[in-house]
Amino acid sequence: MSRLIKDRRPVAEDPWHSLGADEPPPEPERAVIVPAERFEAERALWLARPGSLGVRIGPHCGLEPVLDVLDRLALIAIEFPTFRDGRGYSYARLLRERHRFQGELRAVGDVLRDQLFFMARCGFDAFELAPGQDVEAALAAFEDFPYTYQPAADGPATAWAR
Amino acid sequence: MYRYTDIDQRMIEARVAQFRDQTRRFLAGELSEEQFRPLRLMNGLYIQRHAPMLRISIPYGLLASRQLRKLAEIARRYDKGYGHFTTRQNIQFNWPRLEDVPDILAELATVQMHAIQTSGNCIRNVTSDHLAGVAADEVEDPRPYCEIIRQWACFHPEFSYLPRKFKIAVSGTEPNDRAAVKIHDIGLYLVRNEAGEVGFKVLVGGGLGRTPILAETVREFLPKADLLSYLEAILRVYNLYGRRDNIFKARIKILVNALGVDRFREQVEDEWSKMDRAALRLDPERIAHFRSFFAPPAHERDAPPLDPALLEADRNFALWYRHNTVAHKVPGYRAVFVSLKGYGRTPGDMTADEMDAVADLADRYSFGELRVTHTQNLLLADVREADLYALFKALDALGLACANIGTLTDMICCPGLDYCALANASSISIAKQIQAKFDELDYLYDLGEIRLNMSGCINACGHHHVGHIGILGVDKKGEEVYQIQVGGASSHDASLGRILGRAVPKAEVADAVGRILEVYLRERRDGERFIDTCRRLGSEPFKQAVYGAVESAA
């Protein structure tokens, strides 16, 4: 069982292979998530592969590496080095609301139950929970609040509708 | 004041349920201390010197009498029978048990109160002018905008894990700023442009602590409709580019300083120009809706003025009237301070019995509402002049009519060593030392308007940098000593004080303050306030008075 949640449901097996910095590429058809630095260095190679392509973005590198290829990416993973680093929330909203990214937006790293509600509001639809997190229990977090006080990637503020 | 809808009520109840579950998981060992910490802080809960400290939100200082009664009840039931009002217009309890906090929050929710975002690296309680809606000098009442900002900031999904805490203040008047706007991360003044439209002047990057900086102007005029989108642009630039590697460099003031205000402004304007502003636009109907909550209460028409004979007959009343009440824009009314700074009191503290009694007075004399001032007093904002004498008598009987508002002993003082885990020094005992030395009201009146601010450590919760006289507790090899500065101010003409010299021992603080005051009394020119004399003379004569000519030359 993976620790992955997609569209608010647990995912038994992650269809994506998350590639390390020095790991050799998997077979060409395999869906792969490439670290941003590696993607930047070998763009042509990765874009030419037949398999689905995803890029993993760290908080320091920002959105630069992916902005001009968004329609070629089926997934963007945004890394939370610690759950206290909130940059990923802004990246997610920018990708969804400004750049209209339609693919899977996956939170990876120190992803904990108590931040899922906010992450989902910012446009994440997939969550790779940190080790030790209880996937089933975490699903409840999407229901933490019944309304919203501000517009975000999930639409206008529902508390504003008088 | 703002009235909760069913939606608002369900939201704070959902928050209680969420925190109850988080506390349960923490106590069961499912959440680590590190994971729980930001969650409890965003519910106002600190782990302190003696016990946890719970900081409860009083949005922009506005409080209904039933809410104050609930605070009294909580003080009795879960604490030691008192609470402490802070410079952020909130209240803190110093003795609750961690296990009880979910129940306390549930109690608070029954009167539409909470502790949401009173700490943590998120957007904190919005503060404002305690005379909002009362003072004749405001361009417009700032409170509707405070409430609009409060709701927008509440559970903001993008800005709940910022590099550091984030404080916003709004004032309806720039020239008479009573909200210390310039020491906030974002400060907003309601202003009128050349076309006569009302909007906001936007300042960014103020803050005290170890690197005190006054906010700089980022935009001279922002239309009201764009308030939230502009705030969102500033917060986004900060969230993405504020430093996260060093807690002492993480506030937005450091980012603004590093970039320079012009480049910071460019980044904000660039972000703003690309945003979907329509989603956050405040249309006139929405603004009118929020303004409707802050319509003036039903003041009596042609309310009779104060009977001047009462001032003649009772000197204490006359002094109280002069110092503890201020003009109201409606004829026949005054705003009345409830002084929490009387002789022998801990500045800003209030007992449960006092809370109940003052809640009754608010019901009787001021439409059931109160305000907390950033100088740690309470205010009854709408009192008929004809009721002033009765109110004075009632407050006097409670020991809450000390006629010292605006004087030296109306000090701002943080909890210090008595409660705060970070403190170096006992600010409260210094406050009492100063009260004891300067207990002559006539002397205080002769000194006139003076702001004395005191912090127990460099975090500067007591705003010592912007006191006309500022006192900072520091630790010198295990000894409590006190640094003294003069020349600070927090209003429109805000300035940071200058440190006079080496820190003085605890026993000598009040004497040192006395020598500073002597310089003023000797040197002042006609009509000059302490701060004016300070600005004219510079810090040198004060330095000499405290340390003697020889040492200050060294």
Ligand code: SF4
């Ligand atoms: S200034 Fe320091 S001692 Fe005083 S309350 Fe703040 S952190 Fe505590």
